[in-house]
Amino acid sequence: MMQVFDGHNDILSRMWSAGVDPVAQFSKPGMHVNAPEARAGGFAGGFFALYSPQRRAPFDFRGFRGGAMPLSSAIGQPEALQSVIAQLGIAQQLAHAGQIRLCTGARDIEAAMDEAVPAALLHLEGAECIDRELYTLDALHASGLRSLGPVWSRPTIWGDGVPFGYDQDGDTGPGLTADGKRLVARCAELGMVVDTSHLTMKGFWQIGEMGLPLVATHSNAFDICPVTRNLTGAQLRAIGESGGMVGLNYATVFLSPEGWKTGRATLDDCLRQLDAMIEGAGEDHVGLGSDFDGAPLPEGMESCADLPALVAAMERHGFGAELVRKLCHGNWLDFLRRHLGG
Secondary structure, three states: OOOEEEEEEOHHHHHHHHOOOHHHHHOOOOOOOOHHHHHHHOEEEEEEEEOOOOOOOOOOHHHHOOOOEOOOOOOOHHHHHHHHHHHHHHHHHHHHOOOOEEEOOHHHHHHHHHOOOOEEEEEEEOOOOOOOOOHHHHHHHHOOOOEEEOOOOOOOOOEOEOOEOEOOOOOOOOOEOHHHHHHHHHHHHHOOEEEOOOEOHHHHHHHHHOOOOOEEOOOOEOOOOOEOOOEOHHHHHHHHHOOOEEEEOOOHHHHOHHHHHHOOOOHHHHHHHHHHHHHHHOOOOEEEOOOEOOOOOOOOOOOHHHHHHHHHHHHHOOOOHHHHHHHHHHHHHHHHHHHOOO
16 A cells, blocks of 8 residues: 655644544544554655644634635734644654654654554644744754744734635735744754745745745645645746645645635546646655645545545556655655755
8 A cells, every 4th residue: 555644734733622532532533634544544644733723623614615714813922832732742642652653854754654653743833832032943843843834824923824815826915024034044953844835925935045945735736726825836846946845735625716616626636736736846846735634625535544545546647656656755755854864
C-alpha cells in the first residue's frame, strides 16, 4: 500500500475543541485521522497543526458556502497560548500511548513510517500565541515545533491573512509587519519551515524576498478554483523555483467552483488541481496537504482510510508509479531532508 505523508491536518485542534479523551478518540474511527483508519489507508503522518480557534468548537465551513467569509477578529496572545499548549499536551499524550511518533526531521519520519506509526511533525497555524519578544517561539521549538504559518485568516501582530472569498486572488491587503519579518527571520535561524498558507499575496512574496523556500502546506491552484486561499500560476512557479512545496488541499470549497458553491466536489477535482499544481510548480514540488479534520472532503474521501481511492484515481489518471510516490510522500520527505535534516 502506498504510504501518504501530507502537509496539514487539524486532528489536534479538533479533539481539543470537542473536549474528548484524545487517546480513546484516536483509537477508533470517527474523526478523519485515527489509528485504525490510518493503518487501513496508509496514512503515514504529516504536519499536525496547533491552531487557536475563536471559540472552543470545531471550525465549520457551512456558514459561507457559496458566499464569502470576512476575516475573523483578532485573538489575544494568552488565550491563543492556552489552546496551543493544550493541543501540544494532546500530542504528547498520543505519543506516550504509542499512537503517533513526534518527529523533528526526515530521519524520524522515515523511522516512524518503517514502523507503521503515524509521524507527527508539529506545525503552528497562526502565530497569535507567540509574544513580541519571541520567547514562546523558542520554547515551542524546544518542544518539537518545526513548522509555522505566521497567520491564519485573521489579523495578527505578525501580518494579515486572507478572507475566504470567491473570484478574487490572495492580493487582499498588507503582508508581514516589521514584527512579522522578525518572526520569520527567527524561524529561519531555527531552521523551521515557514508556511504561506492563509497569508496574503504580498506576505507570500515578502517571504520569498527573505530568501526562504516558499511553502504552502495546504493550498490549491487559483486557475482551477478562483478562491482567495488558492495560488496563482506565478505563485506556483515561484514555489518550484525556490525549491519549496505546495500540498493539495482536499477541502471541497477550494477544489472547484462547484465545490465553493455547493460544498460538493470529487476526486476528479483533486486530479485537475494536481495537474495545474504540477504544471506550475513542477512535479518535484507538489505533495498532499489534506486539511483532514478541518474541512469538508470530496466524495469518496470520508477519512484517511480512503486514501487508496485517491492513489487509485491518480494511477487511472495516468500518473506513473514514480510520480504517485513523489506526490504521496517522496517530495515532502525530500524537502524536509534538505531543510530540517535529521
